[in-house]
Amino acid sequence: xxxxxxxxxxxxxxxxxxxxxxxxxxxxxxxxxxxxxxxxxxxxxxxxxxxxxxxxxxxxxxxxxxxxxxxxxxxxxxxxx
Amino acid sequence: xxxxxxxxxxxxxxxxxxxxxxxxxxxxxxxxxxxxxxxxxxxxxxxxxxxxxxxxxxxxxxxxxxxxxxxxxxxxxxxxx
Amino acid sequence: xxxxxxxxxxxxxxxxxxxxxxxxxxxxxxxxxxxxxxxxxxxxxxxxxxxxxxxxxxxxxxxxxxxxxxxxxxxxxxxxxxxxxxxxxxxxxxxxxxxxxxxxxxxxxxxxxxxxxxxxxxxxxxxxxxxxxxxxxxxxxxxxxxx
Amino acid sequence: xxxxxxxxxxxxxxxxxxxxxxxxxxxxxxxxxxxxxxxxxxxxxxxxxxxxxxxxxxxxxxxxxxxxxxxxxxxxxxxxxxxxxxxxxxxxxxxxxxxxxxxxxxxxxxxxxxxxxxxxxxxxxxxxxxxxxxxxxxxxxxxxxxx
Numbered sequence: 001x002x003x004x005x006x007x008x009x010x011x012x013x014x015x016x017x018x019x020x021x022x023x024x025x026x027x028x029x030x031x032x033x034x035x036x037x038x039x040x041x042x043x044x045x046x047x048x049x050x051x052x053x054x055x056x057x058x059x060x061x062x063x064x065x066x067x068x069x070x071x072x073x074x075x076x077x078x079x080x081x
Numbered sequence: 082x083x084x085x086x087x088x089x090x091x092x093x094x095x096x097x098x099x100x101x102x103x104x105x106x107x108x109x110x111x112x113x114x115x116x117x118x119x120x121x122x123x124x125x126x127x128x129x130x131x132x133x134x135x136x137x138x139x140x141x142x143x144x145x146x147x148x149x150x151x152x153x154x155x156x157x158x159x160x161x162x
Numbered sequence: 163x164x165x166x167x168x169x170x171x172x173x174x175x176x177x178x179x180x181x182x183x184x185x186x187x188x189x190x191x192x193x194x195x196x197x198x199x200x201x202x203x204x205x206x207x208x209x210x211x212x213x214x215x216x217x218x219x220x221x222x223x224x225x226x227x228x229x230x231x232x233x234x235x236x237x238x239x240x241x242x243x244x245x246x247x248x249x250x251x252x253x254x255x256x257x258x259x260x261x262x263x264x265x266x267x268x269x270x271x272x273x274x275x276x277x278x279x280x281x282x283x284x285x286x287x288x289x290x291x292x293x294x295x296x297x298x299x300x301x302x303x304x305x306x307x308x309x
Numbered sequence: 310x311x312x313x314x315x316x317x318x319x320x321x322x323x324x325x326x327x328x329x330x331x332x333x334x335x336x337x338x339x340x341x342x343x344x345x346x347x348x349x350x351x352x353x354x355x356x357x358x359x360x361x362x363x364x365x366x367x368x369x370x371x372x373x374x375x376x377x378x379x380x381x382x383x384x385x386x387x388x389x390x391x392x393x394x395x396x397x398x399x400x401x402x403x404x405x406x407x408x409x410x411x412x413x414x415x416x417x418x419x420x421x422x423x424x425x426x427x428x429x430x431x432x433x434x435x436x437x438x439x440x441x442x443x444x445x446x447x448x449x450x451x452x453x454x455x456x
Contacts, residue, residue, distance in 0.1 A: 009364055009436035010448045054434070057369035073366060079449040080363070080394060080435025081268075081347050081406045081426065090217055090289035091301045135287070138222035154219060154287075160302040161216070161247060161288025162200050162259045162279065162415075174342075175322040175329075182322075189402045190351030195321075196422075197344040200415065204337030255336045267453050268347065268426065275343075276419050283415075306414050 003031070003066055005041050008075035014045060025068060035062040037072050050077050084112075084147055086122050089156035095126060106149060116143040118153050131158050163235060163243050165227040167218065169250040174199045174260045181244050181262070192241050194268040196275035200259040202252050206302070210295040214252045219287035223247075230281045238274035240265055245278065247288065280308045310382060310390050312374040314365060316397040321346045321407045328391050328409070339388050341415040343422035347406040349399050353449070357442040361399045366434035370394075377428045385421035387412055392425065394435065427455045 005021040007014075021041050025031050031040060034055065038047050047062075054073045055064055066072060086102040088095075102122050106112050112121060115136065119128050134141055135154045147153060164181070166172075178197065204211055231243050242264040252258060261279045265271040283305045290302040311328070313319075325344065351358055378390050389411040399405060408425045412418040430452045437449040 006366075008366055008434065009438070013448075052434075054366075054369055057366075057372050059432075073369070075366065075434060076436065076448070077451055078430075078432060078434050079437045079452050080365070080433050081430040081452065087219070089219055089287065090291070094301075133287075135219075135222055138219075138225050140285075154222070156219065156287060157289065157301070158304055159283075159285060159287050160290045160305050161218070161286050162283040162305065173326075175326040179320075179322040190349075193348055193350045195344075195346040195348065197342075197346075198415065198419070199342040199344075201340055201342065202337075203340045203413070266350070268345065268430075269453075269455050272345070272419075272423050272426075272455075279415065279419075306416075308416055308419075 002068070003037065004071045005037055006071065006073040008073065010076045011051060011074045014048075015042060025066075031066070033062070033066060034060060034064050034072060037066065038062070038074065047074075048076070051075070052077065083149070084118065085152045086118055087152065087154040089154065091157045092132060092155045095129075096123060106147075112147070114143070114147060115141060115145045115153060118147065119143070119155065128155075129157070132156070133158065163228070163231050163240075164245070165224055165231060166246045167220075167224060168246055168248050171256050172246055172248065172260070174246075174257050177244070177246055177260060178262055185242055185264075188241050188264065192264040192266065194265045194271035195262065196268075196271035197260070197262040198275055198279050199257055202254050202256050202258055204254040206292060209292075211292045212254070212295050213293040215291040215293070216249045216252055216258070217289045217291065218247075218249050223287050226286050227282065230278055230286070234263070234274045234278050238263070238265060238270040238277075240270070240274055243274075243278070245282070247282075247286075249288070276308075283308060310375075310378050310387075311392070312371055312378060313391075313393045314367075314371060315393055315395050318403050319393055319395065319407070321393075321404050324391070324393055324407060325409055332389055332411075335388050335411065339411040339413065341412045341418035342409065343415075343418035344407070344409045345422055345426050346404055349401055349403050349405055351401040353439060356439075358439045359401070359442050360440040362438040362440070363396045363399055363405070364436045364438065365394075365396045370434050373433050374429065377425055377433070381410070381421045381425050385410070385412060385417040385424075387417070387421055390421075390425070392429070394429075394433075396435070423455075430455060
C-alpha cells in the first residue's frame with residue numbers, strides 16, 4: 001500500500017540525493033493528492049511554479065488524486081530534441 | 082541577328098515537331114516582343130492562358146521586349162518535384 | 163550550397179551522408195537539418211502509373227534552383243543546402259527530388275526546406291509525362307497543393 | 310511506426326536507409342518523406358559547450374512519443390514514422406533526435422514532421438545538462454521557440 005515518488009533533473013537536485021521515495025499512504029492518511037505528496041517529500045521546499053507532474057506517466061495537475069500503487073513524478077520543463 | 086525560340090513539354094506537342102526555331106529579326110521587323118514571337122512561330126495556334134514564358138531563362142510576361150540574341154521559351158505550368 | 167540535376171537514380175540517404183561528410187567546417191555549428199524527399203508513386207489521380215519521363219529546361223532549371231537556394235539562404239540564415247532532382251526516365255519508388263537545409267535552429271530549417279520545395283514545385287522548369295498501365299501516356303497538368 | 314531511445318550514437322542517414330528497406334510493402338505508395346535531425350552544437354546561449362548529458366524518464370518518454378506518433382499518424386494519414394532520440398553522454402556534432410514521416414503527399418509530411426518535433430520539444434520528458442568549457446555544468450532551462 002504505497003506510492004512511488006520520482007524526481008528528475010533539477011527537481012532531483014532541489015530535493016536532494018533521494019530521487020525515488022516510497023510513501024506509505026496507510027501511515028500517511030492525510031495524503032490525498034499530488035500536492036500532499038510534494039509537501040510530504042520536499043522537506044518544506046516550495047514547489048517551483050513551472051514544475052511538471054505525471055501520475056502513472058500521464059501529465060496531471062497538483063489537485064490530481066492519488067491511489068495505492070500510483071507512480072508520481074515531478075520534473076522541470078522538458079528540454080529534449 | 083536572331084532569336085532562339087524553344088518550346089517544352091505539351092507546348093512542343095502543340096507547336097509540332099520543331100522544338101527550337103531560329104527567328105531572324107532583321108527579316109521580321111514587326112517582331113518587337115514575346116507575343117509577336119509566339120504569333121510568328123505558332124502557325125495560328127492560340128496561346129493557352131496558362132503558358133509560361135522565359136527570356137534568357139528569366140520569367141517574363143508576353144509584353145516583354147526582345148532583342149538580338151535573346152532566347153525565348155514557352156512552356157506549360159511546371160510539374161516537377 | 164549545391165544543386166544537382168541527375169539523370170541517374172540517386173539514393174537520398176547516401177547523398178546526404180556524402181554531402182554532410184564534406185562540410186566538416188560546420189561541425190558544431192548546425193543544430194538542425196530538415197530534409198524532404200519526393201518519391202515516385204505507382205498511382206496518380208486515380209490511375210496506375212508504370213513509369214514517368216521527367217523533362218527539364220537545361221540551364222534555366224539549374225539557374226532557377228540556385229536562385230531559390232540563394233534567396234532562402236539569405237532569408238533563413240542557412241549554413242548549407244542541397245537540392246537534387248532527377249530527370250529522364252523514372253521508375254516507381256525512385257526518389258525524384260531531395261531538398262535538405264542545415265541551420266542553427268529548427269524553425270529556420272523547417273521553414274526554409276518547405277519554402278524551397280514549394281518554389282521548386284511551382285516555378286522550377288520541370289515537366290512530368292506519365293506512362294499509364296493501359297499503355298497511354300499523358301503530361302501531368304498540375305501539382306497538388308503544398309499548403 | 311517506431312520509437313527508439315538510444316544510449317549509443319546513431320547515424321541518421323543510415324538509420325533512415327535501414328528503416329526504409331524494411332518497409333517494402335509501402336513501395337509505390339509514399340510520395341513524400343519529411344525528416345528532421347537535431348544535432349548537438351558546440352555553443353548555446355552564448356557559452357561554449359563541450360559535452361552534454363541527456364536524462365529521460367524511462368517508460369514515460371517512450372509512452373509519450375508513441376502517443377504523439379499515433380495521434381499524428383491518425384491526423385495526417387501517415388504511412389510510416391520513425392523517431393530516434395539519444396540519451397546519456399553526448400558529444401558535439403552527435404545527432405540528438407531524428408523524426409521522419411512517410412506520406413502520400415508532401416503537405417502532410419511537412420506538417421506532421423514539424424508537429425511531432427514540436428510536441429517532442431515541449432512535452433516529451435527529456436532534460437539536457439550542459440558541460441561548459443569552463444568546467445561548470447548547468448541544466449538547460451528551456452528550449453528555443455519552434456514557431
